[in-house]
Amino acid sequence: MIKVGVLELQGNFSMHHKILQNIGIKSVAVKKSSQLIGIDGLVIPGGESTTMSLLIQTFNMYESLVDFGQSHPVLGTCAGLILMSKTTDDKRIKPLGLVDIHIQRNAYGRQIESRTEKIKFNFSNQYQLVLPATIIRAPIIKEMNRNLKVIGIYDNRPVAILSGHHLCLSFHPELNGINIFHRVLFDKECKVYYKNINEHYVA
Amino acid sequence: MSKGTFDVKVGLAEMLKGGVIMDVTNSDQAKIAEDAGACAVMALERIPSDIRRDGGISRMSDPEMINGIQNAVTIPVMAKCRIGHFAEAQVLETLEIDFIDESEVLTPADEHNHIWKHNFKVPFVCGCRDLGEALRRISEGAAMIRTKGEAGSGNIVEAVRHMRTVMNGIKRITQLDEEELVAESKSIGAPLSLIQQVSKLGKLPVPNFAAGGIATPADASLMMQLGAESVFVGSGIFKSDDPKARAKAVVEATTHFEDPKIIAKASTGLKKAMKGLDMSEIPQEERLQERGW
Numbered sequence: 122m123i124k125v126g127v128l129e130l131q132g133n134f135s136m137h138h139k140i141l142q143n144i145g146i147k148s149v150a151v152k153k154s155s156q157l158i159g160i161d162g163l164v165i166p167g168g169e170s171t172t173m174s175l176l177i178q179t180f181n182m183y184e185s186l187v188d189f190g191q192s193h194p195v196l197g198t199c200a201g202l203i204l205m206s207k208t209t210d211d212k213r214i215k216p217l218g219l220v221d222i223h224i225q226r227n228a229y230g231r232q233i234e235s236r237t238e239k240i241k242f243n244f245s246n247q248y249q250l251v252l253p254a255t256i257i258r259a260p261i262i263k264e265m266n267r268n269l270k271v272i273g274i275y276d277n278r279p280v281a282i283l284s285g286h287h288l289c290l291s292f293h294p295e296l297n298g299i300n301i302f303h304r305v306l307f308d309k310e311c312k313v314y315y316k317n318i319n320e321h322y323v324a
Numbered sequence: 325m326s327k328g329t330f331d332v333k334v335g336l337a338e339m340l341k342g343g344v345i346m347d348v349t350n351s352d353q354a355k356i357a358e359d360a361g362a363c364a365v366m367a368l369e370r371i372p373s374d375i376r377r378d379g380g381i382s383r384m385s386d387p388e389m390i391n392g393i394q395n396a397v398t399i400p401v402m403a404k405c406r407i408g409h410f411a412e413a414q415v416l417e418t419l420e421i422d423f424i425d426e427s428e429v430l431t432p433a434d435e436h437n438h439i440w441k442h443n444f445k446v447p448f449v450c451g452c453r454d455l456g457e458a459l460r461r462i463s464e465g466a467a468m469i470r471t472k473g474e475a476g477s478g479n480i481v482e483a484v485r486h487m488r489t490v491m492n493g494i495k496r497i498t499q500l501d502e503e504e505l506v507a508e509s510k511s512i513g514a515p516l517s518l519i520q521q522v523s524k525l526g527k528l529p530v531p532n533f534a535a536g537g538i539a540t541p542a543d544a545s546l547m548m549q550l551g552a553e554s555v556f557v558g559s560g561i562f563k564s565d566d567p568k569a570r571a572k573a574v575v576e577a578t579t580h581f582e583d584p585k586i587i588a589k590a591s592t593g594l595k596k597a598m599k600g601l602d603m604s605e606i607p608q609e610e611r612l613q614e615r616g617w
Binding site: 129130131132133134135136152167168169171172175176179180199200211213226227230231232233234235236237238255257258293296297 | 339358
């Protein structure tokens with residue numbers, strides 16, 4: 122059985138544990154670099170990216186998260202997406218540089234602009250789903266490498282991007298109890314498992 | 325598109341878990357809090373210990389001061405309105421505050437009614453001392469619950485009492501039969517539908533945070549181990565002798581609340597914590613937790 126870690130420095134980690142357990146994946150907390158050993162993938166949850174970036178550095182996790190991410194599947198939602206990016210508009214954040222995108226934080230505005238929206242997701246030509254997507258003080262992907270696979274678009278911006286073994290989302294599937302994105306990355310039996318749908322994937 | 329739904333409100337509360345929300349009275353303090361790793365700040369004119377000292381009527385903060393703090397930081401900004409004062413809440417919503425605290429720290433505006441929070445698009449947090457009070461606030465639309473504790477006391481004893489009382493209330497109703505839940509609903513004064521939900525979930529349907537008297541990294545750890553999902557620190561940071569270091573230490577302790585070695589390290593070399601008050605020094609009629617029902 123595969124084991125997936127959830128980064129528990131700050132944020133909405135508990136709901137990711139619930140989603141992973143619901144799809145039969147063992148989930149464990151990651152608060153220290155040593156806890157990255159023996160896990161098969163990682164979820165970086167939503168929360169405050171300034172807080173999470175600071176704690177990554179305070180607890181000396183930066184290098185080990187980059188190393189882990191280069192060789193393992195990583196799913197990031199909202200603040201997790203910000204941390205996985207190459208660059209952001211906020212110089213206080215030290216992103217892990219896993220995905221070739223540039224991020225603008227809090228791009229939709231304050232909480233009053235947070236919303237749930239129906240979005241069509243294009244996992245493959247044969248597999249598309251319309252799902253509710255909840256964005257909470259969300260970032261936008263301002264620029265991206267054109268070779269990355271865009272799975273979902275909202276308001277003319279990509280909101281779900283697959284880059285090799287990295288999946289980043291600007292919304293929160295865990296808040297709506299949606300597990301397909303976790304399955305894409307961590308469930309080999311899923312018919313849209315990332316290795317099957319990523320044209321540019323090199324094993 | 326749906327904005328301001330209950331799920332979207334609770335969504336922000338979920339994002340604030342595992343973190344520290346700090347009281348700040350100006351933009352410099354807000355920046356210190358953010359740089360120390362706070363996941364949100366609470367903008368207010370006077371921190372609770374000063375409200376307690378100065379007396380008088382305590383009201384919603386000046387919008388100019390709130391705007392200053394909103395412009396100084398990128399983390400969510402919360403602000404307080406008086407219990408029952410829905411006009412103050414309307415002003416805070418217009419200012420696009422991220423979370424409104426309908427708070428016993430301010431002087432209550434209505435002795436009988438709390439705000440009907442479902443009317444707002446902005447989420448609310450409310451204090452409680454027991455499960456019945458928590459569920460009454462949730463039924464009115466609160467998207468986050470916190471213990472009341474005793475604000476501005478620097479004394480953790482009341483927050484512990486309130487968190488234990490809420491958690492015991494939850495444990496109790498998970499053991500009750502369906503017919504007993506009806507009687508429980510009557511006895512604790514909370515809607516049956518929420519009692520049934522808590523009985524099934526084994527937890528509150530919204531995030532459950534701790535507040536009121538947290539002053540040290542170990543206090544934060546204690547509240548998290550008792551079941552809090554985040555902590556509010558009011559007077560504890562900026563009434564101490566070393567706000568920057570203490571703020572950072574409380575953040576680290578909240579993340580690693582179950583690791584005493586990290587709490588020990590975070591607690592090392594901090595200057596004096598706020599002085600604090602024994603509960604016997606606070607007359608019953610001056611206890612902020614008695615406000616609201």
